[in-house]
Amino acid sequence: MDxxxxxxxxxxxxxxxxxxxxxxxxxxxPLFAILGEVFLRGYDQLSWSxxxxxxxxxxxxxxxxxxxxxxxxxxxxxxxxxxxMLGMAAVIAIPIGILCxxxxxxxxxxxxxxxxxxxxxxxxxxxxxxxxxxxYIWIVVPMKGYSAIAGSVALFxxxxxxxxxxxxxxxxxxxxSLKEAGLALGGNRARVMLKVQLPAAFGGIFTGILLAISxxxxxxxxxxxxxxxxxxxxxxxxxxxxxxxxxxWEFFNDPNLQELIWGASLFLLLFVLxxxxxxxxxxxxxx
Numbered sequence: 001m002d003x004x005x006x007x008x009x010x011x012x013x014x015x016x017x018x019x020x021x022x023x024x025x026x027x028x029x030p031l032f033a034i035l036g037e038v039f040l041r042g043y044d045q046l047s048w049s050x051x052x053x054x055x056x057x058x059x060x061x062x063x064x065x066x067x068x069x070x071x072x073x074x075x076x077x078x079x080x081x082x083x084x085m086l087g088m089a090a091v092i093a094i095p096i097g098i099l100c101x102x103x104x105x106x107x108x109x110x111x112x113x114x115x116x117x118x119x120x121x122x123x124x125x126x127x128x129x130x131x132x133x134x135x136y137i138w139i140v141v142p143m144k145g146y147s148a149i150a151g152s153v154a155l156f157x158x159x160x161x162x163x164x165x166x167x168x169x170x171x172x173x174x175x176x177s178l179k180e181a182g183l184a185l186g187g188n189r190a191r192v193m194l195k196v197q198l199p200a201a202f203g204g205i206f207t208g209i210l211l212a213i214s215x216x217x218x219x220x221x222x223x224x225x226x227x228x229x230x231x232x233x234x235x236x237x238x239x240x241x242x243x244x245x246x247x248x249w250e251f252f253n254d255p256n257l258q259e260l261i262w263g264a265s266l267f268l269l270l271f272v273l274x275x276x277x278x279x280x281x282x283x284x285x286x287x
Contacts, residue, residue, distance in 0.1 A: 035269065038262060038265050038266050038269055039266060041262035042262030042263045042264075042265060042266035042267075043266065045070075045259075045260065045262060045263030045266075046263060046266065046267070047074075049072075049073070049074055050074035050075065050263055051074055051075070051076060051079065051267075052074065052076050053072070053073045053074040053076055054073060054074070054076050054077040054231065054232045054233050055073055055074070055075065055077055055078070055231050055232075055242070055247060055250075055257075055260075056071060056072050056073030056257070057231070058254055058256045058257060060072055060073070061073075061254075061256040061257050062256045065256060071256075071257070071259055071260060073260075074263075075244060075247050075260070075263070075264050075267065076233055077230060077231065077232055077233045077234065077242040077247075078242045078243050078244040078246065078247040078264065079244060079267075080233055080234075080235070080242075081148065081151075081227065081230065081234070081241040081242040081243045081244075081246075082217065082243045082244050082245075084148055084152075084235065084237065084241065085148050085151040085152040085155055085223075085227065085241070085243065086152075086155060086213060086216075086217060088148070088149070088152035088156075088237070089152040089153075089155035089156040089159055089216070090159070090209070090213065092152075092156050093155075093156045093159040093160045093163055093212070094163060094209055096160065097159070097160050097161075097162075097163025097164045097167060097212075098163065098167050098198070098205060100116065100120075100160075100164045100167075101163065101164045101165070101166070101167025101168040101170075101171065101205075102167060102168075102171060102193055102197075102198065103116075104116060104117055104120075104164065104168045105167070105168045105171035105172050106171075106189065106193065117168075120160075120161045120164050120165065121161070123157065123160070123161045124161035124162065124165070127221075128154075128158060128219050128221050128222045129221040129222065129225075131154055131157050131158060131222050132154055132221050132222030132223070132224065132225035132226055133225055135150055135153050135154040135157070135222065135225065135226050136150070136225040136226060138153070139153050139226065140225070140226060143238070145238075145239070145240070146226060146227055146228035146239075146240040147226075147227070147237060147238045147239055147240065147241070148227060148236070148237040148238070148239070148241040149237050149238060150226035150227065151222070151223050151226040151227030151241065151243070152237075153226070154219075154222035154223065154225075154226045155216045155219070155222070158215070158216045158219065158222070159212040159213070159215070159216055162208060162211065162212035162215060163205075163208055163209055163212050165208070166204060166205060166207065166208020166209070166211070166212070167201070167204075167205050167208065169204070170201040170203075170204030170205055170208070171197055171198075171201050173204075174197060174200055174201055178196055178197060178200055179192055179196070179197060181196075182195070182196040182197075203282060203283060203285070204283065206279075206282055207279040207280075207282055207283045210275050210276075210278055210279040210282070211275075211276070211279050213275060214271075214272045214275040214276055214279075217244075217245075217268070217271065217272060217275075218245055218268055218272065219245060220245040220246060220248070220249055223243050223245060223246050224246065224249070227240060227241050227242070227243060227246065228240040228241075228246075229241075229242045229243070229246045229247075229250060230242045244264055244267065244268050245268070247260075247264050248261055248264050248265060248268070251264065
């Protein structure tokens with residue numbers, strides 16, 4: 001081949017490599033800028049009291065600011081509310097999502113399964129604020145009040161399609177020999193699915209569950225219509241309850257509490273980052 005053509009190809013290859021590197025760097029700049037800003041403004045607020053005390057009143061915050069002291073209190077009410085609603089949502093969404101994903105993987109050509117698959121995609125693309133309004137009509141109005149139950153239902157609806165899809169895709173890529181071996185040993189389809197296929201796909205399913213949790217933990221709009229918020233620590237599931245995203249919104253709307261935005265945002269970012277890293281490490285370990 002002509003040396004000039006080889007040189008031309010090498011030049012184009014280097015130019016393309018540099019273009020990809022530059023574009024990748026530009027993509028990462030906003031992420032690191034956000035993480036850096038939140039960390040620099042919020043790290044000094046993280047303390048034991050910040051995680052164990054409820055949100056202070058606007059009056060206490062104003063007095064602390066006037067005295068030049070740190071704002072007292074923390075986000076314990078939001079942390080407890082978030083974990084309580086996430087826990088209730090996960091208890092329902094995980095088994096239903098896994099079983100539904102297994103059904104879709106086993107019956108890809110079934111008309112009912114195709115309908116469920118279409119509805120799953122539709123639900124996954126539904127804006128969270130619409131889900132919050134629907135749950136408000138379904139749960140809040142009949143119960144005549146906001147509650148952790150309503151908030152967990154909203155999170156459950158948002159988590160479900162993600163778990164269904166991750167389960168279905170993980171089961172589809174499993175070697176067909178696993179299923180064939182189980183059937184050859186005399187097991188029926190249900191037993192083979194529960195005893196062979198699902199345990200083999202556990203790594204991918206668990207990763208999907210973690211990603212589903214990290215996806216919904218930062219949602220604010222549906223919780224504004226369902227959980228409403230609460231300024232003190234509460235464990236009652238039939239009463240209004242707080243959440244970290246709701247606290248961030250409340251802090252933003254109160255000039256005396258706006259400094260607490262950064263600490264709450266840093267906690268939320270670190271929690272989501274931990275879940276995503278755990279999911280990636282788990283997937284890498286089980287590949």
